[in-house]
Amino acid sequence: MRFVWAVAAFVLAALMLGAGIAQRTVFQGPTAQSETIEVAEEVPYLLVDGAVLRSQPGSQTLRAQGEGEIFAAYGRTADLEAWLAGSEYAHIKLDGEAIESEVVAPETEPTAEGETAPAPARNPAGSDLWLDEFVQEDLLIETLQLPEGMSVLVAADGVAPAPSKLIVTWPLVNATPWAGPLFVGGTILMAVGVVLYFLAIRNVRRSRGPRRKGLPMPPAPQPADMSVEQSDKGVISASPTRRALSGKRRGFLVVPAVAVSALLFAGCSSDAWPQLGGTPTPTPTATVITPESQQAPAVTEAQAERILQRIADQVATADQTSDAAAAAVRLTGPALAERETNYRLRAAIAEEEPLPAVPAGPLTVLLPQAYDEWPRTFMAVVGDEESGNTIMFVTQADPWSEYKLSYIGSLDSTTELPLAPEYVGATQVSPDNAFLAVAPEDLAAAYADVLDSGADSAYSDLFDEAADQFRIGVANDRQARLAAFNETGAQTGSLAFDSVPGTQQPVALATLENGAIVAVTINENETVKPTNADAVIKLDGNPTVSTLAGATQSATGFTTTFGDQLFFYVPAKASSERIQLLGYTSNILDAKVIP
Structure with a gap:
């Protein structure tokens, strides 16, 4: 009876495995x-x-x-x-x-000729x-x-x-949800059939065939005659060998069938199983409400990373050869102006150091303008604690132009700002915005007055002096220069400082609490001129100014201009916060002989 059940298990296993294979092949259809x-x-x-x-x-x-x-x-x-x-x-x-x-x-x-092209x-x-x-x-x-x-x-x-x-x-969605269960069921039945088959074989060997009561016992077996002819040698040992080989062959044939079933089971993908249970409920996450009228952000994070890398590579190439035209491919505004000056100095002065390279990453903060037209702008902060962080404004003039870096500065503040996520973006703030503590178009003039007048400035209370290292540095540098000048040339000349807004238009992107991040430029002028009609201002030991001015001495004096790129967080007018300096960079721009 065990043989019957074993055969039945083998047949059912073959049918189930065949059906599963058919579902995954001939009956599956195109994918x-x-x-x-x-x-x-x-x-x-x-x-x-x-x-x-x-x-x-x-x-x-x-x-x-x-x-x-x-x-x-x-x-x-x-x-x-x-x-x-x-x-x-x-x-x-x-x-x-x-x-x-x-x-x-x-x-x-x-x-111009009236034709179209x-x-x-x-x-x-x-x-x-x-x-x-x-x-x-x-x-x-x-x-x-x-x-x-x-x-x-x-x-x-x-x-x-x-x-x-x-x-x-x-x-095409071509799931076969019963292929997996058929493979599993066929494999189980195959294993059951193997077990039943071996149990049946063991039972037959133990019983040595059927016996009936009341019948005479067969004669006792006689010892084997070992004096058989040479042609019969090997017959005695051949039968057990054939039985052994036959038993091994049957076992060998069963094992691959189970192995094949296991391979089929292992190769089943998720679409070979019934999908039980409902759709899992997603875990709620924090959301940012975007106004319906707000447009899409100018760039994605991956796009911004690629653009910053291209800018860094192009500027690095330009720095190697001091090629201002190559730098202009990816730089504009004050970021280009400071490098043009540096290239002029490096061409004339062997000891002149190049400006720091434009970093490409890692990108830590991204605030793209939410705008569908052009020009488009995004703000980025790149770097880390070890190398320092750099803040940048990057702008694309039209659909066919590359993004160009216009403002760049070292991030000096670690204040957390209320910025929108990069996938939402921010609107650009108009230069005359009246809802900020200071309108972007007036910010450079206000801060320039603070640099010149310090605490006596009418705008001093608007700015956070405690976190402003740039303001402290400018004051200390001017004091040291005046002290050195008074020791050497105060009897025949004068040294004066003044700060004025730069010619570059400010760039401002809104924050979540009606504030804005604003980038402006300020030009710091250092003027030295004679106070005696017979005196002459000489630039001994100052190749930088003499190279830019094209002269080593002047009876009228010299004016040296330093360009400052400044990044501020400007809160809303109704806020009690002060304007905070976020980052800056300052480099010499020009020097001229006073006419």
């Missing part, structure tokens, strides 16, 4: 569906609307084939359309359930506007998971035609 998109016209760019990619559930695999390099990037749809303005491109979009391609003619502007061809590779980009040779295959509001740009180099054929593939 993906594809859509082919063909563009009849030759155009340099393809804009694949995000709605096309999201027309089917799941991740999207984009495939484009052509000759040479194939470029693809994704970003906000509005950004891609802004970048493509003035260029001819094919817009692949969803019309109901159908995918259609429409060629968009370039927007042209009249030239399309925008010049632009290579999209390396633009700061993309959230991510991909370049592959001849065949591009990328898997995406684009949210709403995102689209994809496909091109070659902006001159050659873009690939005319695209294939988008989506995965």
Whole structure:
């Protein structure tokens, strides 16, 4: 009977395992569906609307084939359309359930001669506007998971035609929830059959066959005749050997069947099992309420990190060769002006040290402007406690320009500020904002007066003096210079200091409590001139001023200008807080002979 049950277990195990394998193979069906998109016209760019990619559930695999390099990037749809303005491109979009391609003619502007001309061809590779980009040779295959509001740009180099054929593939949900239980059940029955089979074999060997009562006993076995012929030798030992081999072979055949079942069980993914229980309730997290009218942040964290790295690399290259034109690719405003001066000095003075390198990271604080138009700005703090922290403002003038560093300074304060998360961003504060303790356009003049007049300034009480190391340093430096000058040239000359607002426009981003982080520039002028008609001001031992002024002595005197880049936290006018200096940098900008 054990043989019968063993055979039944083997048969049921084979049926269950076969059914499980069939579910995962012949009965499973296709695992993906594809859509082919063909563009009849030759155009340099393809804009694949995000709605096309999201027309089917799941991740999207984009495939484009052509000759040479194939470029693809994704970003906000509005950004891609802004970048493509003035260029001819094919817009692949969803019309109901159908995918259609429409060629968009370039927007042209009249030239000086009254003619119209399309925008010049632009290579999209390396633009700061993309959230991510991909370049592959001849065949591009990328898997995406684009949210709403995102689209994809496909091109070659902006001159050659873009690939005319695209294939988008989506995965199909093809779960086989009973394959796993069938594999497990078949494996268990297989093991039961093996156990029953061995029990049956052991029982037969012990009983040595059936016996009946009342029948005469068989004759006792006679000793084996060992004098058999040579041709019969080996027959006596052959039978036990065949039985042993047969038993081993049966055992060997059963073990692989169990092993195969175990492998099938181990290879089952989650879609091979029934999904029991409901959808887990997500743990609630803190949320930030974004106003409906607020626009999207200018950059993401990954995008900002990539931009900062590109800026650092470009400026490092410019620093190696003192190339102001190369620095202007990624610098503007006061950040560029201080390096242009440093390059002039390094070209004339061998001992002149280069300015500190622009750090690329790690990025610790990011506050992007929430704005859909241009120019766009974001504030970043990079560095750590060991190397020091640097605060920067970075701006993009238009969709086709690189982000450029305009303000940079060493972070001097460790105050925690009420900043919005980077995925929300902040609005830019207008220069004449009347709700701050001091409007951004008036901040530089107010602080310049504090530097010159100290506690006697009408604005002194607005600023937090205790945390302002820059103000203390300026006062100490001026006092030391006056003391040294009075010892040597006070009888024939005079030394005076004054601070004035710089020409650079302030940049301000709002904080959560109606305050703002504001960056301004101040020029500190140091003027030395003779007080005696026969006296001459000589620049002995001061190659820096003489190099910039182009003279070593003057009967009228010299004015040396230092440029200060200053970062402040300005609270709301209704707040009891004071304006706090967050960071600064100060370097010589120019020197001139007094006319």
